Amino acid sequence: MGTVVEATNQGENGNVTEQKPTVVFVLGGPGSGKGTQCANIVENFGYTHLSAGDLLRAEIKSGSENGTMIQNMIKEGKIVPSEVTIKLLQKAMQESGNDKFLIDGFPRNEENRAAFEEVTKIEPAFVLYFDCPDEEMERRLLNRNQGREDDNIETIRKRFKVFMDSSLPVINYYDAKGKVRKIEAARPINEVFESVKAIFSTKNEKAD
Numbered sequence: 638m639g640t641v642v643e644a645t646n647q648g649e650n651g652n653v654t655e656q657k658p659t660v661v662f663v664l665g666g667p668g669s670g671k672g673t674q675c676a677n678i679v680e681n682f683g684y685t686h687l688s689a690g691d692l693l694r695a696e697i698k699s700g701s702e703n704g705t706m707i708q709n710m711i712k713e714g715k716i717v718p719s720e721v722t723i724k725l726l727q728k729a730m731q732e733s734g735n736d737k738f739l740i741d742g743f744p745r746n747e748e749n750r751a752a753f754e755e756v757t758k759i760e761p762a763f764v765l766y767f768d769c770p771d772e773e774m775e776r777r778l779l780n781r782n783q784g785r786e787d788d789n790i791e792t793i794r795k796r797f798k799v800f801m802d803s804s805l806p807v808i809n810y811y812d813a814k815g816k817v818r819k820i821e822a823a824r825p826i827n828e829v830f831e832s833v834k835a836i837f838s839t840k841n842e843k844a845d
């Protein structure tokens with residue numbers, strides 16, 4: 638695959654343009670198990686996993702001029718401006734050499750969603766939604782032990798609120814388009830993956 642800065646298809650005039658990559662958005666509350674299941678999907682289905690949160694954390698570490706702003710947003714559980722996150726996603730897609738992506742933890746709000754579609758012209762093939770009760774997610778995050786600055790009870794509560802207020806509407810948007818595949822995520826990892834496998838083994842409509 639070449640550039641995905643703005644993916645394109647064959648136009649009506651017959652001009653041959655690039656094939657759009659396949660994108661699956663992986664959404665769900667903080668700690669619902671998105672990263673854990675994405676690792677399993679990568680092993681079994683040949684996707685490249687792009688966690689928007691991981692890309693932002695790497696950007697902080699790289700010493701980027703946006704680093705301090707991103708760090709402050711993450712500490713408060715706030716959503717980083719779309720243009721920053723989308724640029725990181727586009728760069729990672731270009732560098733991957735793959736044409737199938739799990740975009741984990743993005744889009745987080747309506748503005749993220751609209752900006753991604755506008756800039757890349759990519760619509761997701763489908764949206765994998767991990768549905769998990771807050772109490773279970775809270776337990777998992779407090780036990781995660783990966784040294785994340787946002788895995789403390791104060792920030793966790795803020796992240797839950799942002800998820801409810803800003804991210805659930807994105808899931809509802811795609812649900813209305815028949816694109817959401819909902820998974821009951823409060824089960825053991827292998828059971829959750831059985832449900833995930835069933836979805837990736839079924840033919841899902843291609844993006845566009």
Ligand SMILES: Nc1ncnc2c1ncn2[C@@H]1O[C@H](COP(=O)(O)OP(=O)(O)OP(=O)(O)O)[C@@H](O)[C@H]1O
Binds near residue numbers: 823
């Ligand atoms: N089904 C599960 N049952 C129990 N623990 C789980 C399950 N799935 C993931 N975990 C654990 O819960 C923690 C959070 O999982 P993970 O990092 O995959 O969540 P996430 O949705 O990516 O979270 P975040 O949005 O904060 O990045 C990890 O410690 C992981 O090992």
Ligand SMILES: O=c1ccn([C@@H]2O[C@H](COP(=O)(O)O)[C@@H](O)[C@H]2O)c(=O)[nH]1
Binds near residue numbers: 688693711712717
């Ligand atoms: O698209 C995104 C993704 C993430 N953020 C910020 O990062 C943290 C952590 O994200 P995880 O998905 O839990 O790794 C999140 O709370 C946001 O502050 C973002 O702004 N935009």
Ligand SMILES: [Mg+2]
Binds near residue numbers: 690742
């Ligand atoms: Mg994660």
